[in-house]
């Protein structure tokens with residue numbers, strides 16, 4: 001077993017609230033840290049990504065901690081087994097930026113344990129790891145390197161991205177997700193209106209927030 005220690009903010013079971021796999025029960029593993037913002041509110045306005053709505057700092061969340069590979073695998077299984085699920089075992093590696101920490105070994109072991117393994121990444125780090133599902137949500141055009149995957153999810157509006165060019169990239173599904181914050185309602189309507197007349201873009205809403213579940 002590897003000696004790598006994973007810094008994990010939280011691990012919990014919920015339903016995927018966004019994108020193509022919305023509604024699927026999953027274990028969420030939130031990795032600590034991001035390469036586009038240090039997570040401190042005092043630095044947010046100057047960060048490369050400055051509209052983040054996630055707390056990914058430290059290891060103090062539900063089931064958070066510093067885990068070695070074996071401990072992390074056991075904890076993920078324990079959380080999945082907390083209640084019965086009729087669906088395939090499903091784990092979503094998220095953050096922060098999970099690519100900073102996720103290893104091939106972790107993914108292969110999760111697959112051996114029967115998991116469908118998805119990752120949600122900002123796309124700044126290329127990887128040869130064989131995930132079952134890759135969701136890229138870019139935040140910076142110059143730093144974006146991972147240009148293919150299963151779903152592309154663009155937070156809308158972000159005028160630095162030319163959506164017409166992006167739809168030529170190698171993704172199966174293209175989602176626009178309204179930016180949260182004080183213009184959220186306007187962003188929701190603008191997202192819906194854009195998607196109505198621009199294939200293949202499809203709106204993605206954060207169901208978990210509407211349903212008030214984590």
Ligand code: SF4
Pocket residue numbers: 034035036037049050051052053054056095096097122139
């Ligand atoms: S890239 Fe993602 S995790 Fe990092 S600051 Fe932006 S929204 Fe948050």
